[in-house]
Every structure is written in structure tokens, then in C-alpha cells.
Amino acid sequence: MILAVELAYWQLLVIKVLAVMVIVPTATAVIVQTFLFKMMAHMQSRLGPMEAGPHGALQLLADGAKFVQKELLAPERADRRVFFLAPVVVLLSTFLLFVVIPAGPNVVAEDLDIGIFFALAVSSISVLGILMAGWASANKYALMGGLRAAGQLIAYELPLVLAVVGVVIQSGELSLQGIVRAQAEGAIFGVGLIGQPFIFTQFIGFALFLVATQAELTQPPFDMPIAESELVAGYQVEYSGLQFLFFYLGEFGAAFAFSALAATMFLGGWYVPGLDVDGGLISNLVGPAVLFVKTMLVAFLIFWIRFTYPRLREDQLQTFAWKFLIPLALVNILATGVFKVLF
Amino acid sequence: MSAVPQNQQRAYVTGQAADARVNVELETDGMTLNIGPQHPATHGTLRIITRLDGEQVISAEPVMGYMHRGYEKLVEVRTYPQVTTLINRIDWLGSFANEVPFILAAEQLMEIEAPPRAQWIRTVLFEMSRIANITLFLGDMGVQLGAITAVFYAFRDREHVLNQIEAATGGRFHPNYDRIGGLKEDLPKGWVAETKSAMDKVRRFCDEMETLLLGNEIFETRARGIGVIPPEIALSYGLSGANLRASGVDWDLRRDSPNPLAWSEVDWKVWTHPDGDSFARYWVRLQETREAAHIVDQLLDGLPSGPIMAKVPRIIKVPAGEAWVSTENPLGEMGYYVVSKGDLGPFRVKIRTPSFNNISIVPWVMKGVYVPDVITILASLYFILGDIDR
Numbered sequence: 001m002i003l004a005v006e007l008a009y010w011q012l013l014v015i016k017v018l019a020v021m022v023i024v025p026t027a028t029a030v031i032v033q034t035f036l037f038k039m040m041a042h043m044q045s046r047l048g049p050m051e052a053g054p055h056g057a058l059q060l061l062a063d064g065a066k067f068v069q070k071e072l073l074a075p076e077r078a079d080r081r082v083f084f085l086a087p088v089v090v091l092l093s094t095f096l097l098f099v100v101i102p103a104g105p106n107v108v109a110e111d112l113d114i115g116i117f118f119a120l121a122v123s124s125i126s127v128l129g130i131l132m133a134g135w136a137s138a139n140k141y142a143l144m145g146g147l148r149a150a151g152q153l154i155a156y157e158l159p160l161v162l163a164v165v166g167v168v169i170q171s172g173e174l175s176l177q178g179i180v181r182a183q184a185e186g187a188i189f190g191v192g193l194i195g196q197p198f199i200f201t202q203f204i205g206f207a208l209f210l211v212a213t214q215a216e217l218t219q220p221p222f223d224m225p226i227a228e229s230e231l232v233a234g235y236q237v238e239y240s241g242l243q244f245l246f247f248y249l250g251e252f253g254a255a256f257a258f259s260a261l262a263a264t265m266f267l268g269g270w271y272v273p274g275l276d277v278d279g280g281l282i283s284n285l286v287g288p289a290v291l292f293v294k295t296m297l298v299a300f301l302i303f304w305i306r307f308t309y310p311r312l313r314e315d316q317l318q319t320f321a322w323k324f325l326i327p328l329a330l331v332n333i334l335a336t337g338v339f340k341v342l343f
Numbered sequence: 344m345s346a347v348p349q350n351q352q353r354a355y356v357t358g359q360a361a362d363a364r365v366n367v368e369l370e371t372d373g374m375t376l377n378i379g380p381q382h383p384a385t386h387g388t389l390r391i392i393t394r395l396d397g398e399q400v401i402s403a404e405p406v407m408g409y410m411h412r413g414y415e416k417l418v419e420v421r422t423y424p425q426v427t428t429l430i431n432r433i434d435w436l437g438s439f440a441n442e443v444p445f446i447l448a449a450e451q452l453m454e455i456e457a458p459p460r461a462q463w464i465r466t467v468l469f470e471m472s473r474i475a476n477i478t479l480f481l482g483d484m485g486v487q488l489g490a491i492t493a494v495f496y497a498f499r500d501r502e503h504v505l506n507q508i509e510a511a512t513g514g515r516f517h518p519n520y521d522r523i524g525g526l527k528e529d530l531p532k533g534w535v536a537e538t539k540s541a542m543d544k545v546r547r548f549c550d551e552m553e554t555l556l557l558g559n560e561i562f563e564t565r566a567r568g569i570g571v572i573p574p575e576i577a578l579s580y581g582l583s584g585a586n587l588r589a590s591g592v593d594w595d596l597r598r599d600s601p602n603p604l605a606w607s608e609v610d611w612k613v614w615t616h617p618d619g620d621s622f623a624r625y626w627v628r629l630q631e632t633r634e635a636a637h638i639v640d641q642l643l644d645g646l647p648s649g650p651i652m653a654k655v656p657r658i659i660k661v662p663a664g665e666a667w668v669s670t671e672n673p674l675g676e677m678g679y680y681v682v683s684k685g686d687l688g689p690f691r692v693k694i695r696t697p698s699f700n701n702i703s704i705v706p707w708v709m710k711g712v713y714v715p716d717v718i719t720i721l722a723s724l725y726f727i728l729g730d731i732d733r
Contacts, residue, residue, distance in 0.1 A: 043492060044491070044492050044495035044496070045495055045496065045499050046495060140374060140376050141376075144376075144398070144714070220489045220490070220491075221489065221561050223489060224715070227489065227715070228383055228489075229383050229384045229486060229487045229488075229489065229718055230384065230714060230715050230717075230718045231714075232382065232383060307491065307492050308490065308492060308555075309489070309490055309559065309561055310485060310488035310489045310490040310556070310559060310561045310562050310565060311488055311489025311490075311561070311565070311715070312561055312564070312565070313564075313565060313713060313715045313716070314398060314713070314715070315713070316564055316565075
């Protein structure tokens with residue numbers, strides 16, 4: 001560890017769990033405040049929240065307090081157990097995502113050998129939660145939202161995974177820490193000045209990953225499961241108070257996590273030239289800040305699209321996924337493989 | 344209650360049983376989805392009962408009347424000058440345009456005509472209320488398709504037009520400015536120049552919408568070929584306004600009906616589109632907004648001087664008779680059939696509002712579309728609830 005103190009396994013575990021528990025809501029709060037409240041407002045020639053705190057900075061505290069006070073309501077004919085479990089499942093998937101994202105040579109909750117595989121696997125759990133919410137709400141709009149979500153998320157798992165395969169082939173690693181190291185130690189045409197962020201070679205993969213992320217997060221242009229103007233709020237329509245907050249935590253926490261994943265795989269992760277890849281106090285302290293900046297850059301892209309584009313229709317989305325994204329991803333994998341063998 | 348003959352009852356029951364057997368074996372059951380009366384896409388209280396098979400609409404039926412305020416009846420207990428206060432609440436987004444046809448009908452019965460300056464200013468404000476109305480549509484269509492940003496731009500730039508309407512009439516939403524024989528008062532100083540700069544902003548907004556929405560590929564895939572209304576169907580359902588012109592029917596009352604307003608004095612074009620789909624309806628309205636700004640600019644350049652009020656008796660009594668006047672309002676053809684018995688107020692007024700007919704095509708056009716298209720079509724047909732229910 002960074003500190004020269006040897007800790008027992010359970011002590012480390014407690015620290016890691018606490019860290020993830022703190023980081024997820026904080027990350028969500030940062031994302032919501034920066035993008036959803038402020039950037040969206042300024043893009044739409046509004047001011048956004050301005051009353052609570054300087055420039056509305058404390059608005060989330062007010063909102064959080066409001067959500068906590070609300071009564072937890074379930075519709076009369078709802079399947080109560082499933083209904084109350086659903087937001088927890090969604091939130092769980094988000095928490096698990098954060099486990100494998102490295103923010104420094106040692107700043108990672110668990111550096112799994114199959115890190116990226118794990119991340120993509122747990123991110124799919126949220127579909128289950130959404131489907132549960134849609135079914136258990138005993139509401140037609142919620143049901144349609146849940147079914148749309150299921151269809152959409154399954155269709156977009158594939159491009160998401162295939163977009164990552166290029167990176168995995170190029171780095172030869174499934175561990176996220178290994179992918180960061182591969183980028184740090186790489187070289188562009190023999191010049192190893194800034195390492196080799198995979199965005200230069202895997203730009204198609206990066207674009208595919210962003211598009212699939214957008215669908216995975218159910219954001220416009222792929223927000224059919226929520227679709228305010230059609231399904232009112234889709235699977236969220238019957239939720240109130242804390243459970244509604246859980247869905248939001250899940251959604252925007254996942255937005256942060258996916259941005260961090262994209263930053264890790266394509267922008268070099270926590271590494272910038274000058275940092276020691278193998279360890280050291282400075283790397284461990286500066287790494288998180290670097291990752292945060294890169295994550296926010298990616299998140300900016302994601303939210304920029306979110307606030308600008310209209311929504312696709314469900315069948316158009318499927319067509320787009322199967323006829324365009326997946327073939328493109330396969331071509332990308334093929335090209336990466338050929339280059340890997342040749343050079 | 345056995346009005347139905349027994350053999351018919353038996354036939355019905357056997358039919359039901361046969362249907363049930365088929366359903367069990369072959370089909371999934373349909374679902375009835377109530378869209379509205381409280382639903383964000385209906386921007387008001389319209390209810391559409393849709394029968395769905397999966398996401399596909401089998402049948403859709405609009406239910407109206409949740410906002411019925413009885414204007415036709417209320418008008419009967421008011422004097423002629425009082426009526427305008429009421430009727431500019433029918434289509435609340437382009438409210439001045441509601442007053443004009445009624446006033447024209449009353450003037451026709453009284454056989455007086457407003458002086459030219461009043462007619463020109465009427466036309467200017469008419470076109471400005473068209474802009475105030477349609478700019479909101481141009482943004483709202485974005486919201487219905489999921490692009491929330493557009494509507495904020497619409498509200499922002501519509502404000503310039505509303506400010507000018509307020510400066511001239513004293514009312515942002517409900518001007519109550521038109522009078523029998525002329526106008527309430529003349530334009531304030533500096534209004535012409537300010538309005539011209541507002542028209543520039545409207546034109547900029549149209550360009551912005553053209554790049555932000557109309558040029559967007561997703562918008563195009565969502566709107567092209569969705570809700571196609573052929574011209575003969577459009578005519579048979581009594582569609583009017585941009586909905587009709589988007590089906591390729593070149594019909595605009597501003598040009599095609601004799602009216603004392605100043606449209607014939609300026610140079611402008613009626614826009615049509617051959618496709619008849621949601622995209623065409625958006626496109627036609629966008630061009631119309633530009634054209635309206637162009638009309639306003641030309642009218643302001645040539646604004647005649649003179650009085651704004653004709654000689655009208657202090658107490659207005661309209662001679663007995665009947666008159667029908669309709670104009671090309673922002674939403675389509677709006678007309679008043681006024682029956683007078685020589686009293687202070689009208690004996691009976693029939694109000695023909697465009698949205699009522701425009702929405703009546705919903706069952707025809709929504710057969711077989713998907714649920715998201717229901718919203719696209721509703722948005723592109725563009726109705727105002729107050730205009731449907733009066």
C-alpha cells in the first residue's frame with residue numbers, strides 16, 4: 001500500500017468499501033451539478049439553479065434533503081418486494097462498476113485480471129433492475145419503458161463489448177491497470193513522449209464505445225425507456241423519494257463510471273507523462289486528479305450529445321445497432337488484429 | 344333492454360368465443376393505453392385512447408372537451424366590444440389573430456371599414472402573432488422528439504416578439520387591441536425600428552432551428568414518412584393551414600379570400616410541400632415563420648399615415664343580419680359566423696377553429712404507427728387545446 005502500514009485483509013476491505021461508498025455519491029453529485037444543472041442550463045440560455053449556495057452549488061443538498069423526506073409510495077397493485085428491490089439492483093450495478101477502475105498505481109479497490117470484462121458484466125445487471133421496476137410498477141407506461149430498456153440494453157451490450165475488444169487486442173490485457181500501463185509504455189512511431197493513448201489507434205472503438213455508452217445509460221438520443229414526452233418517465237414513473245433518488249444515483253453514477261472507463265481505455269487513464277507507472281506516492285496522489293479531468297472531458301462529450309439530439313425510435317435504434325455499429329466494430333477488430341500481427 | 348334481436352346476440356356471442364379461441368392460439372392480447380388527459384405530449388388536456396399491439400397502434404381515438412369553456416354561449420351575453428376580450432383566449436399563443444375575423448365580421452354587418460393605417464397595423468400584428476405562435480411549435484417539436492434544447496431557444500426568441508406586441512397593445516398574451524372600425528390606439532414611438540430588429544432575431548432563430556433540428560439526421564429519420572396525409576384525405580377531413588399546405592394543397596386564405604387586410608399590398612409566397620409527412624409540416628411552418636417576418640418588414644416599410652379609427656357610433660349596435668368571415672390564422676382557417684338581431688351583442692356566434700378539424704384526422708393517420716410516432720404526429724399536427732375545445 002501507499003502507507004507504510006501493513007493492514008489486515010478485513011481492514012483493507014472495510015476501507016475499500018467505505019471509499020467506494022463515498023466516491024459513488026460524490027461522483028454522481030459532481031456529474032449532476034456540473035452537467036445536468038449548469039452546463040445544460042447554459043446551453044439552453046438559462047441560468048439553472050442559482051439560489052442555494054454560490055451559483056447554486058448547494059442545490060443538490062437541497063434536492064437530496066427533499067428526496068429523503070418524501071414518502072415511499074408503491075402502487076396498490078404493485079409487486080411490492082420486486083418494486084422496492086429494483087432501485088437497489090440498479091444502484092448495486094453502479095457500485096460494482098467502481099470497484100475495478102484504477103485511479104493510480106495503487107489507488108484501485110481491486111485490480112482484477114479480468115477488470116474490463118468484470119466492468120461490462122456488472123453494468124448489465126442494471127437492466128435487470130430496470131426490467132424489475134417496469135414490471136413491478138403495475139403501470140402500462142412503466143411496463144413499456146421496462147421492455148424497451150431490456151431490448152435496447154441487450155442490443156447495445158454487443159457493440160460495447162466489441163468496441164472494447166480492439167483495446168484488449170492492442171494492449172494484450174484485460175486488467176484495466178494493465179491497459180493503462182500498455183498505454184503509458186507505448187510509443188507513437190517510435191516516439192514515446194506521451195505514451196500511446198489508444199484513442200489514436202482505436203478512434204473507431206472510442207466512438208463506438210461512446211455511442212453504446214449513451215444507449216447503456218439510456219440518455220438521449222437513446223432514452224426511449226424514459227422518454228418523457230411519450231412514456232412520461234418510463235420505468236421510473238411510479239417511484240418517489242429515496243427510490244427515485246437511487247435510480248438517479250444509478251444512472252449518473254454509471255455515467256461517471258463509463259466516462260472513467262472510456263478515459264482509462266482510450267485516453268491513458270490516470271497516467272500523464274512524468275508520472276511513474278509502477279508506483280510511488282506522487283503517482284498515487286496525482287493519478288486520481290488526472291483521471292478525474294479526463295473523465296470529465298469524456299462526460300462532457302456524452303452530455304453534450306444528450307442535450308442536443310432528438311430521440312430515435314426503438315426499431316430505428318435496433319437497426320442502427322445491428323446494421324451499423326456491430327459490423328463496424330467487427331471491422332475494427334479485424335483491422336486491429338491484422339495490424340497487431342503485422343507490426 | 345332487449346333491443347338487440349336474439350339471433351344477433353347469439354351471433355355476437357359465437358363471434359366472441361371464436362375470437363377468444365383464435366387469440367389463445369395465435370395472438371397476444373392487445374393493450375389499451377390512455378394517452379392523456381394528463382400527459383406531457385398533449386400540452387393541455389387532450390385524451391387519446393390507443394389500442395396497442397406491442398408498440399404498434401391498432402386504433403387511436405381522440406377525446407376532446409376537457410377544456411370546453413363555452414365561448415360560443417358566453418359571447419351571446421356580451422356586447423360587441425366586450426367579445427374580443429373573450430375570444431383572444433381561444434388560441435392563446437397567437438391571440439391577436441383570434442380577434443381579427445370577429446371584428447371583420449362585425450364591420451361587414453355594420454358596413455364600415457377601418458382606415459388603411461389600421462388595416463396595415465392589424466396585418467402586422469396578425470403576422471406577429473403568427474410568429475409568436477409558430478416559433479413555439481418549432482421548438483416544441485424538438486421536445487416531443489426528445490431534444491429539449493430547442494424549446495428554450497424558442498421561448499427566448501419568442502420573447503422579443505411578445506415584447507413588441509405588449510409595447511403596442513398593452514397585453515402580452517391577450518392584446519384586446521382590435522376595435523370595430525379600427526384599433527385601440529396608435530403605435531408607440533420607436534416601435535417600428537424595434538420590431539424590425541425583433542424580426543431579425545426571428546429570422547436568426549429560424550436559421551438556428553434549421554441547423555439544430557431540421558438538418559439533424561435523427562430528426563429526419565423520426566419525422567420523414569411519419570404520419571403521411573395525402574391531399575385528398577386532408578381536404579376531406581377539413582384540414583387547413585400549414586397541415587394542408589404540407590400535403591401539397593396550395594390554399595391560403597390570406598391570398599385566396601377577399602379581405603380588407605393588407606396582405607395583397609406586399610410581396611410574399613405561399614409555401615407548400617408535396618410530402619404530407621411530419622417533416623413537411625415542420626418545414627412548411629419554418630418557411631412560414633420566415634415569410635411572416637418578411638411580410639412584417641415590408642408592411643412596416645410602407646406603413647401609411649392617417650387615422651386609426653373610422654367614424655363609429657359611441658354605442659355600437661350591429662344591424663340585423665348574418666356574416667361569415669374567416670382568416671388564415673396561425674393554426675389554419677379560423678372563422679366566425681355572426682348572427683345579429685340588431686342588439687348590443689350578437690344573437691349567436693359559431694366559431695370555426697382550425698385545431699378541431701386538424702385533430703379529427705388522428706384516428707385515420709395513427710393506424711399502424713408506433714407509439715413514439717403518435718407523439719411525433721400529434722406534435723406535427725400542432726393543436727392548441729383552447730382552440731380545439733373553445
